Amino acid sequence: MTKAPRREPRIFRDLDEAAAAVRAGGLRLSAPRRAVLGALFAAAVPVSAEQIAAGLGGRVPTSEISSVYRNLERLEELGIVRHLHVGHGPGLYALETGSEQEYLACEHCGRVTMVDAERLAGVHARIRDEFGFEADFSHFPLVGLCGDCAAQAG
Amino acid sequence: MTKAPRREPRIFRDLDEAAAAVRAGGLRLSAPRRAVLGALFAAAVPVSAEQIAAGLGGRVPTSEISSVYRNLERLEELGIVRHLHVGHGPGLYALETGSEQEYLACEHCGRVTMVDAERLAGVHARIRDEFGFEADFSHFPLVGLCGDCAAQAG
DNA sequence: TTTTTTGCAAAACCTTTGCAGTTGG
């Protein structure tokens, strides 16, 4: 179901380190490619291709949306980038982090919470024991109501 | 986040009972509407609007895709139909069942398993306790690897 | 120079919408 080969996740402190990895991976470091990386380093949360193309609202250089998609795809193959899908919205992209991350998405307020996979170990075990199923909330998040919204809703 | 008002789920044994409910709900029972209901009664698993429009591959009358979407929307407002979203694919529609149902979707083989919400009570409790989060796998399923695929993958 | 990458335009995919004509009750 994954279409492109994907390397081990790699984490980088800054754009220069990532840039070196891009070259080491056999890719060229074009200006649009650098812009996408720059946007991802600048973003505090996962962002859409459109937000990246728009330069994150002026904070980084803009780029062509189709180049953004192509670059995100290549960077993901290199293990530098990952993406997830929240609800009906566009895919959201972020730099790979060292540790395994999963997500909880509130379908009421829209908030997406990143959680260390370790902290979900108990949940995973329970699902495995009861259904023989290996849950994975890293690409399609666990959906529901966050505490605040659940309290409001009753 | 839900856009249309939605009534209590209602379950019907056959097309005639559902048809009566459609009328009781103030909707007219047009031929396309009946065709959509017929397709849903004929389907063993959740199906896409396109499959319904195509007459489920010849088993039921075909209909116009835009009418299918409009009808599914109305039937969902009446509590007769529900839908879920699996991976990147189109929305999948099914008749409402009496009991609360949630879904597990295998991202390797694509199989979608329907599970009584009751059977997920322990999982829900664990998620609630650890994250204060009310999980809901009825609209966006719990994604991961089913037992078979997990075994293969190692 | 060679191969990758870009920019732009077009298309693909799923879903929604506008509208004039048809139909159910």
Next chain:
DNA sequence: CCAACTGCAAAGGTTTTGCAAAAAA
């Protein structure tokens, strides 16, 4: 008869693709 509904065509939002021109190494 009249509001609800249909069929068709067009558009909307996200993502992919084709291709000739540009740029990286």
